[in-house]
Amino acid sequence: MVSFNSTLNTHNSQLPLEVWAGVECTVNRVGDEYFDQLERNGHATRLDDLDLFAELGIKAIRYPILWERTAPDGLENADWSWASERLGRLRELGIRPIVGLVHHGSGPRHTSLIDPEFPEKLALYARAVAERYPWVTHYTPVNEPLTTARFSGMYGHWYPHGGDELSFARALLGQCRAIALSMKAIREVNPNAQLVQTEDLGKIYSTAKLAYQAQFENERRWLSFDLLCGRVTPTHRMWGHLRHCGINEAELEWFLENPCPPDIIGINHYLTSDRFLDERKERYPVCSHGGNGRDEYADVEAVRVCAEGAADPRNLLLEAWERYKLPIAITEAHVSCTREEQLRWLYEVWSAAGQLRDQGVDVRAVTAWSLLGSYDWNSLVTRSVGYYESGVFDLRSRSVSSGESPHPRPTAIAKMVRDLAAGRKPNHPLLETPGWWHRQERLLYPAVSCLKESSGQSGVGGEMTSSSSPSPLVIVGATGTLGRAFARLCELRGISYRLLSRKEMDIADCASVNTVLTELKPWAVVNAAGYVRVDDAEREPHVCLRVNATGPAILAAACAQHNVALLTFSSDLVFDGAVFNPYVESDAVAPLNVYGCSKALAEKLVLKLHPASLVIRTSSFFGPWDDYNFVTIALRQLSAGNTFVAAEDAIVSPTYVPDLVHTSLDLLIDGECGLWHLANQGAIAWADLARLAAKTAGFNPSNVIALPTRELGLTAKRPTYSVLGSNRGDIMSCLDSAMSRYFDECQRF
Structure with missing residues (x-):
């Protein structure tokens, strides 16, 4: 009998680390207004973008066949023309689509994340997608359900604008149940369909006084994966918390009876996702102040205060591997910054994934996110002011004043993606310098040792120095x-x-x-x-x-x-x-x-x-x-x-x-x-x-x-x-x- 780990090692030795990519495709709702990234970035009307993507040499693409766009007025009125044309072209190009159905959205107007029928409604749409495209093998029915539940049910940024723990819990469980039911429906059409489940696993650090809050949030960050894997039992710490929020036992037991573990755990890793909690509020701007009803504290980006520097991507991947022993992919790797910093971050994540594969961890791919850039994420897409972050391509390549439509211009990141996909080591001289998240100027506040303050929490990296004098x-x-x-x-x-x-x-x-x-x-x-x-x-x-x-x-x-x-x-x-x-x-x-x-x-x-x-x-x-x-x-x-x-x-x-x-x-x-x-x-x-x-x-x-x-x-x-x-x-x-x-x-x- 071949052991699970030896099978994984065989996989690692036979298949290279893949380069995937993704189009920022959020369709979120604020009040009665929908914000559609595909309309903003023009991909909604540019089929030939797919040929540009293919030139990168990517193996797979996270691709949106979104419920809100395809069937806004009900499944019986769905328009499949856009999806059919795009998926057909991807198939011709030999790029494997990882089809997303809801991406930070809340569905069409006739539903919402806290609608008790949301899961069944999405499952019906998922089945319809699978029936039309039975050759599609990989799905992400709902992107980042925990993050979306926080923004929609706890912080009130997105529809339905909840501001309490019960709304958060309802939104989270509704999305996770929708994922399980959608995959069940898809697999009734295609038994071999795989679930690539994504989540932002930002880690929390804190002072010793707030260690209890950090520990709580660090356990909560796994909740979507734990629910899908059938791990939230009465002895799970989040069981009691969810019950306290107002969730009944039957709702939680449903996940124990209907487990839907991911085939690939997708980690969306951002430098600003890791947070530091500090009761010394006077050190930080007022906008960072908040609390939990027991203590008041500031919540700031950990990279801006932790003396040890940013969390090492290897530690995050290793945590996920040790917890689930399931295949892993970095499903979003992006930083909003200058071009050389974007290069440095992508290559650092890629290198971390490669090092872990060498240690026997089943890391499948790294995804260059935001192929076409993104709009207004600096305000969490709560308003439309035209703030643009370029990505693998820059959309500002033709003059709007000339009346010409935007045409994606490949940036230096595109060359790096091509190199990685072809097995070549990127050689840009600016990669020899550590990114800003490793340099002292990143510190905006008095430096704190996160390892010491957080009572032994692991996962913070150290300062990086260049091993040689960079070419000037x-x-x-x-x-x-x-x-x-x-x-x-x-x-x-x-x-x-x-x-x-x-x-x-x-x-x-x-x-x-x-x-x-x-x-x-x-x-x-x-x-x-x-x-x-x-x-x-x-x-x-x-x-x-x-x-x-x-x-x-x-x-x-x-x-x-x-x-x-x-x-x-x-x-x-x-x-x-x-x-x-x-x-x-x-x-x-x-x-x-x-x-x-x-x-x-x-x-x-x-x-x-x-x-x-x-x-x-x-x-x-x-x-x-x-x-x-x-x-x-x-x-x-x-x-x-x-x-x-x-x-x-x-x-x-x-x-x-x-x-x-x-x-x-x-x-x-x-x-x-x-x-x-x-x-x-x-x-x-x-x-x-x-x-x-x-x-x-x-x-x-x-x-x-x-x-x-x-x-x-x-x-x-x-x-x-x-x-x-x-x-x-x-x-x-x-x-x-x-x-x-x-x-x-x-x-x-």
Whole structure:
């Protein structure tokens, strides 16, 4: 007889760790309004997304055939056309769908999570799905039932907006019963159908005083799996709690009589899911304060306070394995952050899964979640304000203003997924640096030893350090606004860099450039240097051309020779302002002054000598970290009670420097090349920009004096309209948002 564990080891040795993926597909209800991620991300109308997904090499995809979308008006009125087309295409592509029926939802309007008939109603829908698609083998009837029950029945965020323990318990048991009945119905059609049951297993840490609450919540987090596995007996700690909430014995005994253990336990792991409870409320913001009726305490993200760092994914997987001895998959791996941090987190989770497989744990797959990104999860999808997190693909790849539909653009994560799926080790140099969850800057509050405070709870990881010196990003322009901003934000993002002055590397000197590239061996170079005095350029064109055109050309040739990526900057002043629609990347250049000519020449030379270069046109800087940009100078004058003169007839697209740097770094990491336009979305005259800044700061906007450009005494001719649009992507925020964050940062700075 072959033992269970030896069978698992055979499975592990014969089959590689799989890469799965998933589309964020939540359809949740708030009041009478449904929030549909598939409509927001456009996948509802883009069949060819599936071909993009197939190019990643994924084996399976968590895919939504959602009850609310397919049969909102009853099963007899169901529209199967969308599901049939998508599932059929997945079958042709050889991708195994893991079909989801309810994803943080509450069903159509005629039911809810606390409807006693919810389980039977979902089971009828599940049977109908199985009958139409009998070849589908994997199902997740309800995603994260415990998490959904908390948000819908305990915290009141989602419909039916319960705020008590009984509503939570009813919602949880209703969903778990629906899972069991749905799988029974599905297996009557397809006996081999497998249940991939997902849950967020965030762990709770606490001070010694609140250990009792942490222990309770850490037991409760397993409740959906325990119910399905038939483990909630009268001796189970949650039995008494559920009975106290108002659940009767017959409801609990039903699960003992109808066990439905998962075929694969799906763990959705997020950095912010782990929490720390602390009765010292004064240490934390008021929004984190709460209590349990016995004690009042703050509830904060553990990673922001635990001295040991974030919980190790291996510990969470091992806990699930030791508790159930069932196959495991990471069914969501995602972090809302900068691109390199997304890469680091996915690879850390993948590595943890691989290490456990080597130890005999049956880990089947890691799922790259949020293929198309997600909308408004920073507010738990309780409102629709357009907050977008990119994922494996970025949807902001075509200009909305141009009328074109969004088209998913593969990010650096897509390349990593392709590598993992093909069995290749990802080699991006930024993976050598630990993620923010391991670095000291993650700590927002006084550090606490979670291991010590939590009375021996296990599962917290330790600080990670890089085993080698990472290949740096070379930044040219140590004395300029842009160069210093790159250095500041690289420090924040954990990107190893070298900020060089002209003395350290003169980009107009071939020998100087080659010496630096040979010695430092950077993975990329950012050229943030440049001649920026537009009027002076008319008097010394040879100096301007040397710095702005000859230098970038020499740098491009050297980077091409050394196989180093290059990011360099151009300007809106390559255009003449003869049009009154935003300029896009494909528009012909026609500069009016020497400075614009130097930038236009640089673009041509750089892309000829190093076609893989990324050339970013931008416009009209303002930012919180220098004293010489237009907005800062205007506010300084206005705050002193002076008037401020600005052009009333020159329309520009101002650019908030931190947004520009963050976005440029993301594009560079993604391996983008060619021309890109980056400016905050909006068109405004210089005088109106000064008035907007004055109004936001609380100064009198009438002290801004608006004059025609011709009366300002400028030497160089400038276009009256140089607004930047894009046919590659509107990936910068709007001007109002940028201005608001400018003031917030100025107050901090």
